[in-house]
Structure formats: C-alpha cells, structure tokens
Amino acid sequence: xxxxxxxxERRDYPRGVLRLREPxxxxxxxxNIWFVPGRDCDLLVDSGMGLVxxxxxxxxxxGKPLIAVATHVHVDHVGALHEFTLRAxxxxxxxxxxxxxxxxxxxxxxxxxxxPVSTPPYAGWDAKAYAIPPAPLSRLLNEGDxxxxxxxxxxxxxxxxxxxxxLGLIDTADGTFFSGDAIYDDELxxxxxxxxRAAYRATMTRLLTLDVSIVHxxxxxxxxxxxxxxxxxxYLDATAP
Ligand SMILES: [Zn+2]
Numbered sequence: 001x002x003x004x005x006x007x008x009e010r011r012d013y014p015r016g017v018l019r020l021r022e023p024x025x026x027x028x029x030x031x032n033i034w035f036v037p038g039r040d041c042d043l044l045v046d047s048g049m050g051l052v053x054x055x056x057x058x059x060x061x062x063g064k065p066l067i068a069v070a071t072h073v074h075v076d077h078v079g080a081l082h083e084f085t086l087r088a089x090x091x092x093x094x095x096x097x098x099x100x101x102x103x104x105x106x107x108x109x110x111x112x113x114x115x116p117v118s119t120p121p122y123a124g125w126d127a128k129a130y131a132i133p134p135a136p137l138s139r140l141l142n143e144g145d146x147x148x149x150x151x152x153x154x155x156x157x158x159x160x161x162x163x164x165x166x167l168g169l170i171d172t173a174d175g176t177f178f179s180g181d182a183i184y185d186d187e188l189x190x191x192x193x194x195x196x197r198a199a200y201r202a203t204m205t206r207l208l209t210l211d212v213s214i215v216h217x218x219x220x221x222x223x224x225x226x227x228x229x230x231x232x233x234x235y236l237d238a239t240a241p
Contacts (some may be wrong), residue, residue, distance in 0.1 A: 003035035007052040007121060008033075013222065014214075015031040015176065020057060024119040029110050031076040031218050034178055035059065044068040045169060045178045046218060049110070050132060051121040054220050067139075067147060071180025071218060072163040073097055081135035088147070090165025091160070100132040104194070107132055141167055154178075154179025159207070161200025162189055175213030175225075179200020183207055183231055184217025190239075201239055204232040 008020045012054035013051045020033040025048075034045035035058055044066055047054055060066060068084035070077055073096040081087055081097070089097055107130065110116050116127045134200070143158040147169065154169040159182035169178040208229055216221055216222045223231075 008048075008054075008057050009051030010188040012060070013076055013216070015174070017216065018059065019047065020054070020188075020215070024117045024121070025049055025051070025076075026116050026118075027115050029116070032220075033217065034216055035227070036178075037149070038151060039105070040064070041148070042066045042167065042221070043147060043149055043154065043169075044084065045235035046071055046077040046118060046180065047080035047083070047218075049076055050082070051117070051125075051130075055083045069167070069169065070097070070135075070137075071168070071178070071182075072099075072166045073104050074163060074181065075091040075107040075110055075132060077180070077218060079132055079158075082133035084135075084146050086135050087135055088138070088141050088169050089137045091142050092160075093163065093165035094137050094140055098134055098136045100134050106192070124174075131190040157182075157206075157210075159195055159203040161203045162192070164196070164199075164204075166240060169197065170210070172211075174212055177210070177215045177228075179215050179217045181218040183215065183228065184219045185223050185231060186217075186220040188231075188235060195241055201236060203212070204235045207232040208236075237238065 003189040009023050011019045016037040018035040033048045036043040063106050067086045070089035074091045102108040111127050111130050131144040141156045152171050157168040157170050159166045162181045166182045167184050190197050212225050215228050
C-alpha cells in the first residue's frame, strides 16, 4: 500500500528525543509518539493510531533492540504497537493488549467520527474497517520497575485516574518525564469508562512533588516543572470534593 509521505510530523528535542504525530488524525485522537535513543537499547513511548506503518519512521539501529512501551491501552496510544517485538505496558491492563477490545481502547469512538481523518492514509482507506491488531505484552510494568537503556534508566510510575493502568516513565538522573495521559497541557479526561477521579486526584497530588526538568505528555506540547505543578494544582482545585 502506498502511504502519503509526511503522514507523521517529526520534531526533535534535547538528548536525541524525537516526537512523531499524525496531524491528519482527528484532534481527539491525535497523540504524541516519543522515541528515545539509548546506548544499548532504544525506547518508544506510545505508538499512535497505527494508520500508517510506524517502524520505517524511526531512526533504528541494526542489532540494537527497541522496547516499545504503551502508557495505557487507549486506541491513540497503541495502534502500531503490534509492529514491535518487545512490548511493555501496564500490568493491570495486560488482558486488553491481547484482545484490543473496543470497550477498553475506544476504537469505536474513532470509527464513528464524521471525519476521523482530514486526509486518508491511503486510497480506499475505510474508517469502518479500522481495527487495532492485538499486541500482547511481552513485559508487564508495575510501579518502580526500571527500563535500562544502557546509559540511562527510566523508572515506571503508576499514575492511575485517566485509565486504571496509566504509566509514566521518568529518568530521575536528568528529570525527563514521559507522562502519557496522566498529565499533559490540554484538556484532561477523567470521565471515560474506566476513569477514576479519586485515583486521578491521588496521581495529581503525587505529581505536585515530582522533580522534573521536562514533561513530554501523551498529547499537546512539552512543558517544565512550574507548568506541571500548575496543571496538577488546577485539577485538584477543580475537583475538590
Ligand atoms: Zn488515553
């Protein structure tokens, strides 16, 4: 299948971090895909909608493994996960990575949109036929687990609320934090099936004291420590019982 050049928008960040996005996807389902190079192993954080193969877009090195992490099982974060051999994600959502059932991924909400994409990924593309290939996890992640890239290590934070398993990854040596959908600089969603506002409040309380240098979220633009605290505090204020 011929896919349009430029389906993915690319942007470079410090320490070799690369962000990919799919600008033609409906804004509700437009998410960030993060590539992080390591000495012995590269890291992918989330994989977009999977409408166009993702692997060819990544600066992979022959013989160097890539570990693909899914921060949670929502459709806009797991579409291309099946392309990768090493797949890690939240232990508490593991069953859904085997089934990719609509009830957990919300793929049906994407199919049902009037205009799911502004430009089709290829001629003849049919939103109604969209399906996420199952991508069983090869590694189950829990709070405190470590992902060792050789020259840096990311610690897994379990940050439930948006979904039961939501994960963040932080390099505590330099404060680079991949936050998934736990926190980002845009409208936060805490009313989906599977969301839990009390758990989300506990996550935000925890994030208030997390030391970071930069936050790369599941959606929107990256931000720093002060904005992290502002967003977390605003959520706590808005949802105060
Ligand atoms: Zn989500």
